[in-house]
Amino acid sequence: MKRSRRNFLKDIGLAGIGISFTGALGACSHRGGRTLNLYTWDTYIGKHTLPDFEKAAGAHVNISLFANNDELFAKLRDGNPGYDVIVPSNDFVERLHQIGALADIDHAKVPNLANIDPRFLNPPFDPGRKVSVPYTWIVTGIGYRKSKVDGVPDSWKWVLDSDRYKGRIGLLAEASELFEIGTKYLGLPANTADPATIARVQAMLLKQKPNIATFHDDNGQDLLLGGDIDLVIEYNGDIAQVMREDKDLAFVVPKEGGILASDGLCIPKGAPNPDLAHAFINFVLDAHNGAHIAETIRYPTPNKAALALMPPDYRDSPVIFPPADALAKCEYSRYKGLQVQAAYEDAMTRVRAG
Template sequence: MKQSRRNFLSQAGLAGIGISFAGALSACSRHNAAQTLNLYTWDTYIGKHTLPDFEKATGSKVNISLFANNDELFAKLRDGNQGYDIIVPSNDFVERLHQAGSLIDLDHAKIPNLANIDDKFLTPPFDPGRKVSVPYTWIVTGIGYRKSKVDGVPDSWKWVLDSDRYKGRIGLLAEASELFEISAKYLGLPANTADAATIARIQAMLLKQKPNVSVFHDDNGQDLLLAGDIDLVIEYNGDIAQVMREDKDLDFVVPREGGILASDSLCIPKGAPNPDLAHAFINFVLDAHNGAHISETIRYPTPNKAALALMPAEYRNNPVIFPPAAVLAHCEYSHYQGQAIQSAYEQAMTRVRAG
């Protein structure tokens, strides 16, 4: 029986240790709030033993709740922090949350393990000097696929965005900005092109492609691929690397037009009940051994040079986890371009989903 990611977390030992998925924050009342860390993150995005190890090391309790995409995370924080201590947004949403005044400045003196991070990840354009974010992973978006069901390597976005060749067997991302950025790459435009004519052109292409699409997925494309529900899916390299360990018929490719690069970060939202405990958690995660354990579990590329040095060659030399430089040269980072453009993406995506 193929396991869902929820089952993965349960089997990994994260169930039954004070962690709940629905209504996690309501559990805080049963524990001393000063000793409870409320983590809001992606599914399958933590080491099997990270949270119980942190609880043991600090005498704290960890509650975890999950979001499906950055849009959901932003919506949850739009009207104020609902009790979270740590959130894990992607780079463009770090920009967006920071501009909205939703993140606190980090105290680097409380995060000595920041020294373990590779220098190239410490001065990103979306957060120079890492004032409000600490790098957790970096990511490449591409196509996960089932080799026995696809003719050759689907090395162009065409096969998921602009063709009926795999009708009914395609999964697309539900997150508006990234899907539109990928579509712009396919059309030979910069990912962050955001003029009205380009958005309208992409909307028309996606509406035409919609009858061929099985699902617009929320961070579970690898599960659908693993289960055999679809044969091609736009997904993140780490998610596909996870399921490739279970099914050797699966693979991943960054299309020749280039993919989207991202960096997920640990941030402390404004109004966090336990900012000192949040700093302690960030420092714990950045420890070399703890970071290596997380990377071994989640299979995403790590920006932690000390953790990377502890990883086996099977991880360090894996081209799905670390695509070659020639491939990455065609990829671009997303940038937050302001609320007007974000709204235009979201409105166009709503029309696509409803059309």
């Protein structure tokens, strides 16, 4: 059975939490007391994290969900509609910071930053973690159904440049990441701004489009689990989630290398409750709370204190923590400016319409 957002949230015990699926605020407001408005990804929080925070903080949480970074950016581009904490990926942290949409993080109010592995505290997209706090890190690869796929799909060719599994392939809908993956497959640096390279990837995707079942918005794992597709470009944590439900599913980082990302907790400028936002971020970075989140969402945690509490099936998983030789070929996505982003989005529009 396919898992909808509503079913997942019910399953993990958020029935009493204010939930919005469109990102709109206000419908689930809390009468009396403080409300934290959280805008995040689907299936991306611990089973008891929000109820536990509500109890600890004496506040209410209103959770809204976005499908991809483009949707998140569109909500914040013209001002904060009322969110206190958002969870953008690294390149979108850069984009939002450049347009002045993010407030500085007061590190004095987040003492649990001491739990974060130092490797994640000074990234190039946010030196010194001025506007973001690390939540997870991520690797993009190929999720697949072993019984339906002949061998291990260890190249992006299987999904980008082959008709072998026509009608059984799912690709990401997010323009920048899909084009970066296409560039990796061509043997070029992912973070290119070369118009000719973008045109090459566009042509490849247009040629491949008759073989594609869907361009998905953060639900490729559900499509794979439900049997709608047999191969999908997805994030390692999402595939790790559904592998617990179906042992026929697997994940691989292609030999050309994948895209690395780091999702961060940010406070948008104009947040109604900045002190509560800092309290929530600090709560999430607690060792036990961080371990609970990691156990639920199955993404790699940058929280070294939480990692020390995790069982071997998490710490030793080659899906959650791919081998070093595979990671060495991966690249962090970087924001390349409005002109390049527009070129990606225009090319993606032509692919979707073609």
